[in-house]
Amino acid sequence: MKHSTTQQTRRGQRGPARQLGRTLALVLPVVLVLSGTLAVTRVNWSGSPSDSVLTATDVSAAGNKNAARRAPQDVLRDKLLTELQEKNPGVALTHLQQAVDDRPSLARHCASIARALGRAAVRMYGPTRAQSYSRPVCDTAFASGVAAAHS
Secondary structure: OHHHHHHHHHHHHHHHHHHHHHHHHHHHHHHHHHHHHHHHHHOOOOOOOOOOOOOOOOOHHHHOHHHHHOOHHHHHHHHHHHHHHHOOHHHHHHHHHHHHHHOHHHHHHHHHHHHHHHHHHHHHHOHHHHHHOOOOOOOOHHHHHHHHHHO
8 A cells, every 4th residue: 555655646746747847848839939930030131231120010111112122321322412412512411420320330331422422512513612511421431532533
């Protein structure tokens, strides 16, 4: 009789541990799959170095095919070139600096955008007047764009 009591006690002690193990065996894979799925939807798979993250539920950018293909720095450059034509290079340079301050990932493109603005300013205003708008945005890249377009 003592033998059967010992077996029941051992089974009773293993029961909650087994139940916990079985519960974890069922729940843990579900949690891992869900967290992996959520992680995959948050990864920027486009390869463009931008801070924006396209999630699986974000359909606003997916609907506009042209916007989805263009990198943020290209959109910013075109916007600033339009602004340069409509207003003046000073306004465009101010907005370039604000965009880089607001979105530091654009800093690596700042110099090329500023050079493009400098070249456009020379076409619109001539080299002397374009140079008068020069300021130290992106390490004087605007001035180098003016100089490159002038020579």
